[in-house]
Amino acid sequence: MAYRQTNSRTILQRRSSLSNLVQQLLDGGAVIGITWGLVTYYTGGFYSAYVNMMFLMLGIMALTYDRFAIYRSNATYIDKAFNLLKAWSLTFLVLVVLAFLTKQSDIYSRSLIAKIFVSGYFAQLTLHYIFRIIYQKVILHSQQSEKVLIVGQSKLAYYLQHKISSNPWIGEQVIGFIRLPGDEKQTSGRKAPGRKADPMILGNIEHLSALIDQYDISMIYVVTPLQSSKALEDIYTNTLDKHVAIHWIPDIFSLRLVNHSVKEISGIPVITLSETPLIGMRMLLKSLEDKLLSALILIAILPILLIVAIAVKLDSPGPVFFRQNRAGWSGKSFKIWKFRSMYVHQEEAGKLKQAQKNDSRITRVGAFIRKTSLDELPQIFNVLTGDMSLVGPRPHALQHDKEYSQRIFDYFARHHIKPGITGLAQVRGLRGETTEIGQMVQRVEADIEYINNWSIWLDITILFRTVFAFTGKGAY
Incomplete structure (x- = not known):
């Protein structure tokens, strides 16, 4: 007999409360008041461009604040302040990207937008503090647990x-x-x-x-x-x-869960144990981040790419670039771009030897560009073509994937997101030769932690930390 749902009401319901609604109205009112006040004060009027910006900002806030559970979490005030900063910053980042894509960025005053950002954040932070005090002093004390x-x-x-x-x-x-x-x-x-x-x-x-x-x-x-x-x-x-x-x-x-969640299919609750975090709007945001930032980075590093390419060519005979098959998102194969750092040689059939300290296969220029991670820079082309991301688990050689997947049961969980030029494991110093299985286990754990906690904010944090982690004892 076929199953028939006897109630049209959806099973999964989002819990809300009057206190959450009041806090949302207070935040929205503060943003509207500050935007109107600052724009009017500095421009002499509230023009249509800023009206459009304000309503767009409120719409984006609804999405980002929900993403960071600003009104649904029972966090400490410090945690709430940090989450509020991340959600508010992401709101303005989306606004900036949209203004850039629609070629409207010149219409707005950058200093005025900065004032709205700072004033809006501290106004909301103050309101959250006052509301928390009132709620604790009056409402909670009047209710029986x-x-x-x-x-x-x-x-x-x-x-x-x-x-x-x-x-x-x-x-x-x-x-x-x-x-x-x-x-x-x-x-x-x-x-x-x-x-x-x-x-x-x-x-x-x-x-x-x-x-x-x-x-x-x-x-x-x-x-x-x-x-x-x-x-x-x-x-x-x-x-x-x-x-x-x-x-x-x-x-x-x-279980080792990967981006677990609870959702519904036509009112039927579904517990997801393993899934990519890049779905819908999140995939679009990640793609925009990669395309925009990689284009800007390519312009900035183009002189470095040319200098390194010339140095590689003059140092030893062979091609400038090293191409090798790697497994990417969902295990799909692609060819990675790297500057050649070794003398041209033939690997043993079916074997791939990792680079080691004082490896005789590494050229003089190769030793320098590996130490400084300059050999990884051509992967910016992989990002532009969509095979890789700026931030994600590092793609390993296919032979290494086969070897480690047999020894680490959740190794392939790394492929639930695009591989990256840099990642959480790399900025934690988990790079270079892996002489012990425990070192690779640590990498896999960091990669899965990244997948489970992915956000634009986390990517930006890792990119910033990468600047200070370009060299290290694990690089050779």
């Missing part, structure tokens, strides 16, 4: 308890833990290991109904590992008459 039970004893369950207990904004109080079938046996009444202040472990699943009545519980979080998901049905059916809210948190974090 909801009493919560957590079903499960995994690391994620304890992490959830820590987050709830350390964050007064949530308005919940964890009373204790309930053991799932298969959880490590512990004596009832024993405190959670390693945490003196943790709630007591109150009992097993069969005690749940009585504990709800005993502690006047209004909410239950069920944190189940993959093999214990069946227990959720029993918990749900046995508590229907208890008038408690039940939230399910599937414990999938024992």
Whole structure:
């Protein structure tokens, strides 16, 4: 029999609150007021070009502020200030790119835009601080915290308890833990290991109904590992008459996840365990970043490219450039551009030897350009053709991909995003020859961390750090 959805209401719902709406209105009002005031003061009027800019800015804010969860996160004020700065900066970066692409940048005063940026940020920061104080002093104190039970004893369950207990904004109080079938046996009444202040472990699943009545519980979080998901049905059916809210948190974090998320297909909830972060608008933003910045970088480094090309040609016989097949986004093969840094030689059939310190195959010029990473500069052409990105996991030789994929189980997760000229692993010093498998494991971990946390802001940060990481003990 075919499955039929009996309710047209979408299953996935975004939670919102009046406080979030008020904060959004305050931020929007502050941006409108500051833009109108500064433009009027410095230009003598509020012209149509600035009206268009203001409404466009509000629209972009809605997207970037949602991306950084400005109104949905329960972060500390310092974290909120930093996230607000990133979202506000990305808003203006998009504005600048759009003005450049539409050839409208000359219409606007750069100093005025800078004043709007600085004033707008500090105005919002002040409003967030005042609203936070009012909310904590008045609203939270007038509300009674909801009493919560957590079903499960995994690391994620304890992490959830820590987050709830350390964050007064949530308005919940964890009373204790309930053991799932298969959880490590512990004596009832024993405190959670390693945490003196943790709630007591109150009992097993069969005690749940009585504990709800005993502690006047209004909410239950069920944190189940993959093999214990069946227990959720029993918990749900046995508590229907208890008038408690039940939230399910599937414990999938024992897996190495790549850009995990929760979404829906026609109202059906879908938990994504592995996916590229470059989807829709994010892919467009990454592409614009690569094309615009690489074009500017190419203009800036063109004299260096010419000088290095001449030096390579004069130093030893052979081609100026080294071309080699590499695996890119989704494992698709492409030819990488590099300046040749070794004497022309023939590799052993089926083997590829990594460059080593004092390698006799490396030329005099090659030693210098490898040490300074100048040999990587021609990859700017790979970025312009779309095979690579400015920032991403470094593409390895195909033979190395084959070797390391057999020894590191999540090695190919690196291919969920375009390879880059520089990356998070490189600015952390994880480059050069990998004599031990642990060194490559560290690279892979950094690459997956980059994929899971990708943003334009992170790319800019890595590019900035790359300037100071051009040389190092790992480069030869």
